[in-house]
Amino acid sequence: MDKIQFKAESKRLLDLMINSIYTHKEIFLRELISNASDAIDKSYYKSLTDNNVVFNKEDYYIRISVNEDERTLVISDTGIGMTKEELENNLGTIAKSGSFDFKENNEQKDGVDIIGQFGVGFYSAFMVADTVIVKSKTADSNVAYKWVSSGADGYSIEECEKDTVGTEITLKIKESNDDNDYEDYLDSYSIKSLVKKYSDFIKYPIKMNVKKRKLQEEAEENKEKEYVDYYEDEILNSMVPIWRKNKNELTDEDYENFYMDKHYGYEKPLKYMHVKVEGLTSYNAILYIPARASYDFYTKEFEKGLELYSNGVMIMNKCGDLLPDYFGFVQGLVDSADLSLNISRELLQHDKQLQFIAKKIKDKIKSELLSLQQNESEKYEQFFNAFGKTLKYGLYSGFGANKEELQDLIMFYSSSEKKLVSLSDYVSRMKEDQKYIYYATGENVDKISKLPQTEAVLDKGYEILYFTDEVDEFAIKILMQYKEKQFKSISSSDLELGDVNSDSKSEEEIKENADIFLFMKESLNGKITEVKASKRLKNHPVCLSSKGELSIEMEKVLNQMPDADGNMKAEKILELNTNHEMFNSIKNAFDNDKEKLKKIANVLYNQALLIEGLPIDDPVQYANDVCELMK
Secondary structure: OOOEOOOOOOHHHHHHHHHHHOOOOOHHHHHHHHHHHHHHHHHHHHHHHOOOOOOOHHHOOEEEEEEOOOOEEEEEEOOOOOOHHHHHHHHOOOOOOHHHHHHHHOOOOOOOOOOOOOOOHHHHHHHOEEEEEEEEEOOOOOOEEEEEEOOOOOEEEEEEOOOOOEEEEEEEEOOOOOOOOOHHHHOHHHHHHHHHHHOOOOOOOEEEEEEEEEEOOOOOOOOOOOEEEEEEEEEOOOOOOHHHOOHHHOOHHHHHHHHHHOOOOOOOOOEEEEEEEOOOOOEEEEEEEOOOOOOOOOOOOOOOOEEEEEOOEEEEEEEHHHOOHHHOOOEEEEEOOOOOEOOOOOOEOOOHHHHHHHHHHHHHHHHHHHHHHHHOHHHHHHHHHHHHHHHHHHHHHHHHOOHHHHOOOOEEEEOOOOOEEEHHHHHHOOOOOOOEEEEEEOOOHHHHHOOOOHHHHHHOOOOEEEEOOOOHHHHHHHHOEEOOEEEEEOOEOOOOOOOOOOOOOOHHHHHHHHHHHHHHHHHOOOOOOEEEEOOOOOOOOEEEEEEOOOOHHHHHHHHOOOOOOOOOOOEEEEEEOOOOHHHHHHHHHHHHOHHHHHHHHHHHHHHHHHHHOOOOOOHHHHHHHHHHHOO
């Protein structure tokens, strides 16, 4: 039989498709199975218009066979089959798609959801096969035809023997080499895994004769039991996707089992969402909120995204475009027949359908989280402890572009409620005379509760939000206000609480203290912006406050970053409690021993740094000063 050259394309084009279009060689099996499913669909559609054709679903299936000795992998179907002309037109012309033409001609029929549209999926077989043999027979013909090709050199077509209607594709698998290992495509277990991964929800059974082992039933006495091999037909795919079932058919256990089966997590999810949308862009989705963060969630290695299917065929394992980064913890999948795919069905063109689905999913996730927050507070706290930080980063990123989306979802520990509370809850409890939402920053709740700066705010009966994540204050600075209430750090220099030290001071005493404060500031050699009498301290002798946009806590965070040079400095103010007995020692030293006052200033400044969790510049000098003052 003479070899026929490919009609429309050159060797270069075929090489391009085989080597460039598909990222992973294993995709070939998905493509061939999808084509087989299309062939069965065509038989079904034909039965709708031809009374002579009876479609009995039990007679239609896809079969995979592996022969390791002959290095062949066979994918066959009981579908519509192809004539000699169709073999030549569909397989002899690269990028000629019979499925696409069929869909175009049957656009008005319900249920036309042919998977293959571009006519290149078949040629992915050459990524793993030296030779591809296609045998096909239609119901209208007594003659079968065989199409054979070894790649871009061309193909041949001739009559052949085939008893049943349908198509059989035989791949002669390549020999492995240093660059590529092809043995997996001759391994039954690997083939089963690929079917499960990419084609689990093809609606027709995918069968394979699978090798199994069992104990030999009869064995001679006193002889060790032996195992014997046998073969058994096994259906490799689930066929009916859970997301296409009606919600009232499914139980919590069904959703939880699916979550486990897909390896989204290893314990029950906190929440699941089953979404069905019909319209110009239709899709089904099952989304899960895990009970806890995976070990790599807050690392660069974590890859967000949902599985993406088109008519039950997996297109992408992780479609990151379907989730914003701040909802990257969500697991699950989306299935839609309305997406615009590129010819390899691996990558999505960024079209309106995808954007529409992504927006709807984002809105659904937010709605479910708000519902969880309002109706199942314990579950929401569990969720927030696991993923709250990523919501805060989302609030901060993009210069606050997502703050309207996320501000109602974030929570902080409350000084009065002793648990996590939302900003909405906080504002609802604010006192009539309260102007600000007050917050304090620190390493943990216990350390924050001991800060001297909390005294005055708590004495006023105001609630304080405790910020313990490094991103908290940055996020709040971006948010600026919530329900027209501005945020105020308890360490801010302009706290505006009034003077808790209400004893009146004479002008002479104020002037005298001013001289003391100026001397202490100068003795600290530029480490602070100002020394002043505190209006917030009641029992504690000293604290630091700051002014300007850069707070003391933000200084700590920025200077801990890998590329930090340590030059990020907040404008610090040293505040002294003039009603504390310590201040009498300060006045006495100012009058009688200014060298001693320098040591006192240094000790108080270092104590204030330690309270804030900041390092002191010279621990040895600090220790010496403390010892000197104790004499």
